[in-house]
Amino acid sequence: MPTLQKIFVVIDPTTDVQTALSNAAWIATQDSSISIHVFEAIYSARDNTDAEALQRVELARHKCWVDTLVEPIRKAGNEVTIEIE
Numbered sequence: 001m002p003t004l005q006k007i008f009v010v011i012d013p014t015t016d017v018q019t020a021l022s023n024a025a026w027i028a029t030q031d032s033s034i035s036i037h038v039f040e041a042i043y044s045a046r047d048n049t050d051a052e053a054l055q056r057v058e059l060a061r062h063k064c065w066v067d068t069l070v071e072p073i074r075k076a077g078n079e080v081t082i083e084i085e
Helices: 019-028 051-075
Strands: 008-010 035-040 081-085
Touching: 008 019, 019 035, 019 051, 035 051, 051 081
Parallel strands: 008 035, 035 081
Antiparallel strands: none
């Protein structure tokens, strides 16, 4: 029987309640060798003359937020990777 090695979690940027991440964290606590890959897709409808600067700011802001969400999972000993686009 294959064992679970990685869990893919999609973050909903419209809410602070991340049920999928909570469930993945609970599963990962059962086995510290399980890693979690967290993905968030963001979209900004703001008008800006410097779209690249806005993109850098938004990506950095969301990365900080997701880092705080996954910090307890990392402290518990599980590997967590983050991807934001």
